[in-house]
Amino acid sequence: MPSDPAEPLIWARGLCKRFGDLVAVDGIDFEVGRGEAFGFLGPNGAGKSSAMRMVACLSPLSGGSLRILGLDPARDGVRIRSRLGLVPQDDTLDLELTVRENLYIYGRYFDLPRKVIRERADQLLAFAQLTERADDKVEPLSGGMKRRLTIARALINEPELLLLDEPTTGLDPQARHLLWDRLWRLKQQGVTLVLTTHYMDEAEQLCDRLVVMDKGRIAAEGTPRQLIEQWSTKEVLELRFGPGEHEALAAKLGGLAERIEVLPDRLLLYVEDGDEALAGTHRRGLRPDSALVRRSTLEDVFLRLTGRRLVD
Amino acid sequence: MSTAPQVTTRPPRGTLVARVLPPALLGGRRAGRLVERNLLVYRRTWIVIASGFFEPLFYLLSIGVGIGKLVGTVTGPGGQVISYTAFVAPALLASSAMNGAIYDATFNIFHKLKFAKIYDAVLATPVGVTDVALGEISWALIRGTIYSAVFLLVMAVLGLVGSVWALLVLPVAVLIGFAFAAVGMAATSYMRSWQDFDFVQLAVLPLFLFSATFYPLTTYPPALQVIVQLTPLYHGVALVRALDTGAVGPGALVHVLYLAVMGVAGLAVTSRRLGHLLLR
Numbered sequence: 017m018p019s020d021p022a023e024p025l026i027w028a029r030g031l032c033k034r035f036g037d038l039v040a041v042d043g044i045d046f047e048v049g050r051g052e053a054f055g056f057l058g059p060n061g062a063g064k065s066s067a068m069r070m071v072a073c074l075s076p077l078s079g080g081s082l083r084i085l086g087l088d089p090a091r092d093g094v095r096i097r098s099r100l101g102l103v104p105q106d107d108t109l110d111l112e113l114t115v116r117e118n119l120y121i122y123g124r125y126f127d128l129p130r131k132v133i134r135e136r137a138d139q140l141l142a143f144a145q146l147t148e149r150a151d152d153k154v155e156p157l158s159g160g161m162k163r164r165l166t167i168a169r170a171l172i173n174e175p176e177l178l179l180l181d182e183p184t185t186g187l188d189p190q191a192r193h194l195l196w197d198r199l200w201r202l203k204q205q206g207v208t209l210v211l212t213t214h215y216m217d218e219a220e221q222l223c224d225r226l227v228v229m230d231k232g233r234i235a236a237e238g239t240p241r242q243l244i245e246q247w248s249t250k251e252v253l254e255l256r257f258g259p260g261e262h263e264a265l266a267a268k269l270g271g272l273a274e275r276i277e278v279l280p281d282r283l284l285l286y287v288e289d290g291d292e293a294l295a296g297t298h299r300r301g302l303r304p305d306s307a308l309v310r311r312s313t314l315e316d317v318f319l320r321l322t323g324r325r326l327v328d
Numbered sequence: 329m330s331t332a333p334q335v336t337t338r339p340p341r342g343t344l345v346a347r348v349l350p351p352a353l354l355g356g357r358r359a360g361r362l363v364e365r366n367l368l369v370y371r372r373t374w375i376v377i378a379s380g381f382f383e384p385l386f387y388l389l390s391i392g393v394g395i396g397k398l399v400g401t402v403t404g405p406g407g408q409v410i411s412y413t414a415f416v417a418p419a420l421l422a423s424s425a426m427n428g429a430i431y432d433a434t435f436n437i438f439h440k441l442k443f444a445k446i447y448d449a450v451l452a453t454p455v456g457v458t459d460v461a462l463g464e465i466s467w468a469l470i471r472g473t474i475y476s477a478v479f480l481l482v483m484a485v486l487g488l489v490g491s492v493w494a495l496l497v498l499p500v501a502v503l504i505g506f507a508f509a510a511v512g513m514a515a516t517s518y519m520r521s522w523q524d525f526d527f528v529q530l531a532v533l534p535l536f537l538f539s540a541t542f543y544p545l546t547t548y549p550p551a552l553q554v555i556v557q558l559t560p561l562y563h564g565v566a567l568v569r570a571l572d573t574g575a576v577g578p579g580a581l582v583h584v585l586y587l588a589v590m591g592v593a594g595l596a597v598t599s600r601r602l603g604h605l606l607l608r
């Protein structure tokens with residue numbers, strides 16, 4: 017059955033994953049279309065990796081239905097995996113081999129001819145900026161280099177669908193920007209991307225559409241802009257007072273904002289007009305140590321939906 | 329919103345054998361990828377491979393030749409009188425086929441499974457768990473076959489080969505390797521730490537010493553003979569010795585069957601257990 021371009025690349029209904037009594041993924045529905053960049057945003061333990069591994073045909077479903085490329089992972093795992101690229105949360109590079117050999121043998125796992133692999137390996141080494149390290153062992157590479165190699169490796173079979181589980185966690189800002197650029201280029205080439213992340217800037221930069229996951233469920237879904245419009249206000253006023261005062265002061269600010277979040281180090285006032293709210297704060301005789309007016313971000317959506325911050 | 333046909337998310341249990349066996353028969357090409365990977369790694373450490381030749385040779389020289397001087401001759405499987413060296417050499421070949429396979433299938437596989445995490449990456453490709461099991465077992469067999477061939481050559485040079493049946497010793501050594509590699513890998517899939525490997529030693533050493541390796545089965549009292557005949561290495565030793573001395577009877581088929589069943593069962597358990605461990 018050839019898959020229809022209009023058909024979703026991933027189609028999930030009531031998807032569940034249980035480990036004994038623990039419910040890691042609790043009946044989620046989602047679809048990812050061809051060429052889309054789709055994100056799972058969520059705190060630790062939300063079930064992002066568990067969902068990802070089911071899509072990668074690495075983990076049997078505990079319930080629900082799943083179709084990938086129009087195929088059933090329980091029956092057609094081999095066919096699906098041959099068209100998929102996976103960047104797992106933890107690098108699984110072959111430490112006994114060199115950088116180039118890692119690409120080579122991975123290509124062989126996909127049954128690619130040696131000649132094809134050699135050509136692609138050269139391109140991928142350039143893509144990952146690892147050409148100079150091609151004949152070095154993998155072990156001593158830096159974390160960022162290993163991550164780039166893992167991504168390059170996932171591309172050896174020219175996948176239609178690339179799954180990236182926290183592609184940039186642990187990387188320095190420069191390495192992250194380099195990776196975003198690489199992923200953006202892949203998207204331009206028509207590769208469908210599914211990624212999980214803790215970083216709202218990553219989600220905003222890369223994802224056309226995303227779901228916020230919490231405790232195994234999908235708390236909200238939409239484009240980054242839609243999510244912000246639906247779940248947050250236009251502006252946010254951030255106020256810092258002395259340590260330990262925030263809880264008590266929040267009560268005195270009642271009525272100034274649609275919603276107030278009390279964080280250990282500051283207060284967040286969700287408002288339409290930040291300057292107006294700041295003026296109101298001053299009128300009530302409060303003198304914050306610092307005040308900042310900014311636009312709402314996905315972080316605010318996240319805080320609202322899960323009661324937690326993305327990165328602690 | 330699109331719809332999809334009803335799916336059963338897990339195949340029914342009864343199809344397990346069907347799931348394990350056909351890929352085991354058809355999966356040769358993909359299993360070969362694991363062999364290719366190991367070749368890449370060992371290309372640089374061939375010296376480790378070469379060292380495997382020496383262990384059985386040392387045994388042959390010390391026990392076969394050294395102790396053979398003291399013992400002189402013994403009665404072979406066909407009732408004929410043969411030198412002690414010629415009696416022990418086939419048993420050492422069978423034992424080394426077992427030892428090599430067990431070593432590869434336990435220590436090496438455990439390291440790859442738990443520490444190097446080789447298979448976590450492999451299984452994200454079209455290569456499946458049965459391919460992994462078959463591939464790693466094949467690798468152990470390829471290595472083992474080279475060792476056995478060299479050993480057989482040494483035996484021939486020392487005049488310890490007494491029959492043309494000995495040509496079949498190599499395939500039999502592969503069969504012994506298969507049986508022990510498959511069961512060894514299955515056992516490895518249950519191990520939690522390196523401590524558990526003491527049990528491997530605990531199982532292998534008595535097999536090596538008591539499988540009618542160093543003296544004929546008839547040395548044992550009848551009750552013990554039965555027990556020895558139930559253990560696997562005995563069948564390997566008896567088979568290789570029969571071929572080497574030319575005393576081949578229909579009993580050889582029992583030995584072959586025993587080892588083949590052991591290997592297939594080990595393979596089935598291994599693929600299932602790898603699935604449990606890695607595809608969760």
Ligand SMILES: Nc1ncnc2c1ncn2[C@@H]1O[C@H](COP(=O)(O)OP(=O)(O)OP(=O)(O)O)[C@@H](O)[C@H]1O
Pocket residue numbers: 035038039040058059060061062063064065066067105608
């Ligand atoms: N193999 C496993 N066995 C048992 N429990 C598991 C297993 N894998 C995941 N879990 C549990 O499932 C839950 C969801 O884990 P998962 O790794 O999917 O979360 P995540 O959203 O990817 O988190 P993180 O952001 O920390 O990577 C956690 O409670 C985790 O402990």
Ligand SMILES: [Mg+2]
Pocket residue numbers: 064065066105181
């Ligand atoms: Mg995760």
